[in-house]
Amino acid sequence: MVTLKKSRRRSTSSPTIAEVSALAGVSAMTVSRVINDEARVREETRTRVQDAIATLGYRPNAAAQQLAGGQLCRIALLYNNPSSAYLSELLVGVLDQAAQSGAELIVEQFGDSDVAKIAQTLVEQRIDGVILPPPLSDSEDLLRKLAQVELHAAIIATNRVHENCHSIALDDEAAAYAMTSYLIGKGHQQIGFIKGNSNQTATNQRSKGFQRALSDHGLVALEAHIADGDFSFKSGVVAAEKILKGDHLPTAIFASNDDMAAGVVATAHRFNLKVPEQLSVCGFDDTSMAVSTWPELTTIKQPVSSMARLAVDLLVKSISGRRDGDPFPTQNAMLDFELVERNSVSALLKMP
Amino acid sequence: MVTLKKSRRRSTSSPTIAEVSALAGVSAMTVSRVINDEARVREETRTRVQDAIATLGYRPNAAAQQLAGGQLCRIALLYNNPSSAYLSELLVGVLDQAAQSGAELIVEQFGDSDVAKIAQTLVEQRIDGVILPPPLSDSEDLLRKLAQVELHAAIIATNRVHENCHSIALDDEAAAYAMTSYLIGKGHQQIGFIKGNSNQTATNQRSKGFQRALSDHGLVALEAHIADGDFSFKSGVVAAEKILKGDHLPTAIFASNDDMAAGVVATAHRFNLKVPEQLSVCGFDDTSMAVSTWPELTTIKQPVSSMARLAVDLLVKSISGRRDGDPFPTQNAMLDFELVERNSVSALLKMP
DNA sequence: TCCGACAAAGATAGCGCTAACACAAAAGAT
DNA sequence: ATCTTTTGTGTTAGCGCTATCTTTGTCGGA
Helix, strand or coil, rough: CCCCCCCCCCCCCCCCCCHHHHHHHHCHHHHHHHHHHCCCCCCCHHHHHHHHHHCCCCCHHHEEEHHEEEEHHHEEEECCCHHHHHHHHHHHHHHHHHHHHCCEEEEEECCCCHHHHHHHHHHHHCCCEEEHHHHHHHHHHHHHHHHCCCCCCEECCCCEECEEEEEEEEHHHHHHHHHHHHHHHHHCCCCEEEECCCCCCHHHHHHHHHHHHHCCCCCCCCCCECCCCCCCCHHHHHHHHHHHHCCCCEEEEEEHHHHHHHHHHHHHHHCCCCCCCCCCCEECEEHHHHHHHCCCEEEEECHHHHHHHHHHHHHHHHHHHCCCCCCCCCCCECCCCECCCCCCCCCCCCCC | CCCCCCCCCCCCCCCCHHHHHHHHHHHHHHHHHHHHCCCCCCHHHHHHHHHHHHHHHHCCCCCHHHHHHCCCCCEEEEEECCCCCHHHHHHHHHHHHHHHCCCEEEEECCCCCCCHHHHHHHHCCCCCCCEEECHHHHHHHHHHHHHHCCEEEEECCCCCCCEEEEEEECHHHHHHHHHHHHHHHCCCCEEEEECCCCCCHHHHHHHHHHHHHHCCCCCCCCHEEEEECCCCHHHHHHHHHHHCCCCCCCCCCEECCCCHHHHHHHHHCCCCCCCCCCCCEECEEEHHHHHCCCCEEEEEEECCHHHHHHHHHHHHHHHHHCCCCCCCCCEEEEEECEHHHHHHHHCCCCCC
């Protein structure tokens, strides 16, 4: 028989598993089994328990589950580049999944302190796994150090593949190829391109996709139409100035991310070029920046928050896998992108 | 004597309070007292325990603390307007403080579902308190409903004061006054102003500050130089078009937030006005948008992440206060702002 | 008929920590 | 000198849940 003892310590009226089990007329263990979706519970019993849960509005106490259930995964989200549009989407995804997976989340800015020190701090904080958004995901140095201290890691939005490191990315090359083809389809033949920061793999991929699309359509990019950038708005401005100062203007510019594309648009306006009538511009990422410019940017949408979710999921799996001596293989996920059409690209009338 | 029993359930080697107490030669309770910074521990004992903690690299298990310590505060951060620059700063602050205060954080997007439904969901999720950033912080409807279901709330960046609701804001009027005075100090006499969304209190405050600064300096704003907006980039564009199409141009435009200011800058460029040489522009908030425009915006810095931290802190205090039958009074905090000078404002040569 | 083999549920014993009380020693109060 | 207080610490008993073991059927095969 189950007895409900009244404790002097409980004060909230949140129902506990004991109350549910009493109502359902089963043991707490059975309720636990139902909650955790284990087999070995008769269908009828399961329903009875579920009804009891529903009537009481019971929700398991996460702290207790964790304490009893054994292992806690502590996951740190390291970030560096406060490109906040990206960060906040990331955060929302990570937070959500962490709550679902019962992982503890620590969010930390990776200042300019050296890699060894970071790794040490993480170890001291007893972090089990680390999520690295760009540009951190491309820091070989950091990754090496993390591997040294046996920390699990998930790297986001990089195409580099590491042996001991989950990676979640989209096919940057294919996306850039698609965007370039789209421009070509609109009749553009003189297309400028602004590269990203050279220490991120995405930069190369996007550049490759651009070039391949061009040559697949029998076009070539003029040297003067290609410029370097570093994914910042400012670098977009500088790059656009370089390109637009030339004698021979492109009809479209494809910037490797939205911030730079916004820089291009701003610069185009300063140069008295109407966007998109005289110059089409497109970006990449679909951050909030894409709609904070006029006209709004045609761009490639990255599923950032899904990526974040997946990162947490993979980490939790591999952390608990290692603990149980049942290693979870390293995953390299490639998610789908989407081309978002807005108003920064116009069709060019083909010359006969 | 303390005995360390080896359990078959423990698998991680993370040290527990028992190990610390053994090493320090005290009881677990004393260690707990040291951890929680309670009085009634001799200085010498405290040091000994702290040393033990340090040598073992002990960190308390949050789940266990919570379970034993009684009450968990579940706090929800509701958001609506994905002005991500703002959101991510908010998130970082909230997360940090939630971890420190031992509160559980749920982040939820407040779609367009009706207020009653939201409130119900929150109750079902057994949320204790809610953080409301703008524009939610100005939704009387929502606040009323929350009060009805006895949820604690902290509203951010609104000057409205509610009886049952903590509020954290900065002095919008003073800040707008300061910015306007700054412009006047630079020699501007014809200053345009773009208002924000009329359903946010900040809008009125900022507008008032602007007007007061003007009249304190013996100036008046032309009707044609004032325009409405809704805090979005696009509305900044529209408002700027309205103002700049007029016959009599202002020498400066003060937009009620950075997004709109960015819209003004973009529009100015389209109108062939050089910023800041021909038109000075300034914003408000100092979101990342402020530096994602060219030139970078002179603006008012809101301490968003401190505000977020404070919100969590107040909520936790008032939630546990109510539980202990020791009500924590409603707070209305007013934080300091800062005028950040960048390159979007130039000094005007005074006409003799 | 008896003996596994397995399925379904219960009983027990913690997870790591802290509230609440207990208690000795030291410090004041009368 | 005796009776409070105060101070510093230890003891006990959980917090709400689940891992693990045990028990109780149930069914099929020998």
